[in-house]
Amino acid sequence: MPTRTTPVTRRSTLTFALASALALTTAACGTPEDEGTENAGRAQPGTKGTKVNLSPDQKRVRAKKVDAIARLVPRRIRDRGTLEVVASAGSVPPLTFYATDDKTVIGVETDIAHLVADVLGLRVRAHAVDWANIFVGLDSGKYDVGFSNITVTEERKEKYDFATYRLDTISFEAKKGRGWKVKGPKDVAGRVIGVSSGTNQEKLLVDWSKQNVKAGRAATDIKYFQNTSDYYLALGSGRIDAYLGPNPVAAHHALSTGKTEVIGSFSGAGDGLQGKIAATTKKDNGLVRALHEALEHLIDEGGYGQVLRRWGLSDEAVRASEVNPRGLPKSS
Structure with a gap:
């Protein structure tokens, strides 16, 4: 957080x-x-x-x-x-x-x-x-x-x-109109994704990046943010492709600005288990x-x-x- x-x-x-x-x-x-x-x-x-x-x-x-x-x-x-x-x-x-x-x-x-x-x-x-x-x-x-x-x-x-x-539930939030969705690990291969350290979101993102490397795809470039104002600025400036965080936070930010959107939501406990x-x-x-x-x-x-x-x-x-x-x- x-x-x-x-x-x-x-x-x-x-x-x-x-x-x-x-x-x-x-x-x-x-x-x-x-x-x-x-x-x-x-x-x-x-x-x-x-x-x-x-x-x-x-x-x-x-x-x-x-x-x-x-x-x-x-x-x-x-x-x-x-x-x-x-x-x-x-x-x-x-x-x-x-x-x-x-x-x-x-x-x-x-x-x-x-x-x-x-x-x-x-x-x-x-x-x-x-x-x-x-x-x-x-x-x-x-x-x-x-x-x-x-x-x-x-x-x-x-x-x-x-x-x-x-x-x-955790969600990827991205700048509106970029035309990409996150449905699984391959969709973040080679992407610059923001996350907060020490969270289950970070763990999931790191695991996905490892899966991509094992499959011969590019690793995810993970950037760390510890307060929301910084990741808001990073999204707006294009320094990150998306931010992975709690779904309620992403949904509210997207609604309040009209400039971002949720492009993929997942259980915080990973595949096959509701967090x-x-x-x-x-x-x-x-x-x-x-x-x-x-x-x-x-x-x-x-x-x-x-x-x-x-x-x-x-x-x-x-x-x-x-x-x-x-x-x-x-x-x-």
Whole structure:
């Protein structure tokens, strides 16, 4: 996930673009008005002027504490009364990004974290860090859980426990009108593709490049970007042919600018396996069962669905939360 380096003046421009993108997406979904999400992406088919709440005062969907689930939380966390939640500090709408005050982190990941904490009877203490420091902080016990578009992988399962809450779809975004699509590895042979380091997108791209070389095709020229504003500029200037990242981010950027398009979408876990996004916690620290049960409750009672509709991501909903499902395989 990208790190936050965007100045306030650029943030203001991004905010207006986001409002347009989110309004278009929610209108296309045609979902009913959500309870407790005033000015938060509500739309009816064909309506104009849909407002998206990008302010620090989010009026989030909330949930009630469930005592039986709250008792599953390890005592050290219950006694503290807070859930230490970490996410990547970046401009990655609609996942995690900054509100109009340029310091409050908002987005679907933040909303789900607050919902889970409600069920557990805890108060969220949000920590915004760069992508690599999410895992450093989880390893040290500084943070309890990561809600940051983290994909379940077999390698990560050696160190972390996962409770899934969203499907993982990744997409190639390219300048509009280039006339090429990505359907598989051969379509990125010899291409210059941007990606964020340390992500499952990077792993998939590296694996594809290796497959191409083995088949006698040109390797992919992989360029690394750690914040969205840089890859936006690289796409616009033609320095990269495409960028591979989370589908929600690519879709919103394409809608907001009208200058790029999604040219191929894939499961974040590769061929033959649907990738899953999950709440991520240090392995065997005793928290994953409580996270899982809270997510299951929220899926059943409806708050989970309201949050996804709020951000136009209903098509990434899971029917049930899973603990440590099969993830993106290790590289051969």
